[in-house]
Amino acid sequence: MDTIFTRGPSINSRLALTLALSVMLIVIDHKFDGFNSTRVYLNSLVSPIQYLANLPSVMLSESAQRLTSHQQLRSENERLTNKLLMMSERLQRFDIIEAENSQLRKLLDAPVKPEMRKTVAELMAVDNNPFSQQILINRGAIDGVFPLQSVLDDRGIVGQVMEVGTTNSRVLLISDVTHAIPVRSVRNNIRFIASGSGSLDELILEHVPHSVDVQEGDLLLSSGLGQVFPEGYPVARVNKVVRDESLPFATVTAQPLARLDRLKYLLLIWPQAPVADDQPKEDQPTEAELIEGNKP
Incomplete structure (x- = not known):
């Protein structure tokens, strides 16, 4: 019986024939470059298939890159946000330091006579007694502080030392009802x-006759009487004058020049050392300079 499929050459014969044809084609291509055009056409034909085969790899690579870029952006954004917060906190501290530095500069430029010894003190606490205007500073006996010593800020007289401890002192403000200071009009x-009136922003001028020439805006300086406060330091400015003839005296109030409600740094001054008659005295600030320096 005849078979449906006739049997062809054996596998070995086919392999040998294929190898021979391959070697012949390689030799012909190497020697005569006869398949250059054919190779170009074949490459063009296979190129789309290569792109399609490479497409998943490209997509995965781009997705991974985008994911990495997104993570990097989130990390960078978080880092910059944290840095912004830290810089903001530092800026706030710098603003505070700048304000304190400015206050200290003004304090050291206060109208203190050059030959006077002076020391900067810092506020420690404020007396919470509503009937007493006292504060506590961080200078005491070891710093040479003594009772009744004058205390100033960068604008004028604040008060005087009442009690002295080893490392701190208690200061009575000029606004306290038990405090009084002799002054003179510039x-x-x-x-x-x-x-003192008991209010941080008001002083009372006692027993002022109606005929006395006092006006709103007059600058009051320490007169030096009583040997407690040195002469010539700003104290207050008159802000109210009421002459009621039914009363024995005029009602005159003044606003302290020192910022008693926002004290931070204070200046302690020691009595002026005596100057010999044969030694030239240094120039003192004039009243006009004091007026200009203490205008509100």
């Missing part, structure tokens, strides 16, 4: 007694 040299 405009006409009339002398007054400025007493």
Whole structure:
């Protein structure tokens, strides 16, 4: 019986024939370059298939790169946000330091006579007694502080030392009801007694006759009487004058120049050392300079 499929050459014969044809084609291509055009066409034909085969790899690579870029952006954004917060905190501290530095510069430029010894003190606490205007500073006996010593800020007289401890002292403010300071008007040299009213922004001029020449805006300086406060330091500015003839005295109030409600750094001054008659005295600030330096 005849078979449906006739049997062809054996596998070995086919392999040998294929190898022979391959070697012949390689030799012909190497020697005569006869398949250059054919190779170009074949490459063009296979190129789309290569792109399609490479497409998954490209997509995976781009996805991984985008994911990495997104993570990097999130990390960078988080880092910059944290850095911004840290820089903001530092900026706030720098603003505070700048304000304190400015206050210290003003304090050291206060109208203290050059030959006077002076020391900067810092506020430690404020007395919470509503009937007492006292503060605590961080200078005491080891710093040479003594009772009744004058205390100033960068604008004017704040008060005087009442109690001295080893490392701190208690200061009575000029606004305390038990405090009084002799002052004089820059405009006409009339002398007054400025007493505390119990309010940080008001002093009362005691027993001022109706006929006394006192006006709103007059600058009051320490007169030096009583040998407690040195002469010539700003104290207050008159802000109210009421002459009621039904009362024995005029009602005159003044606003302290020192910022008693926002004290931070203070200046302690020691009595002026005596200057010999044969030694030239250094120039002192004039009243006009004091007026200009203490205008609100």
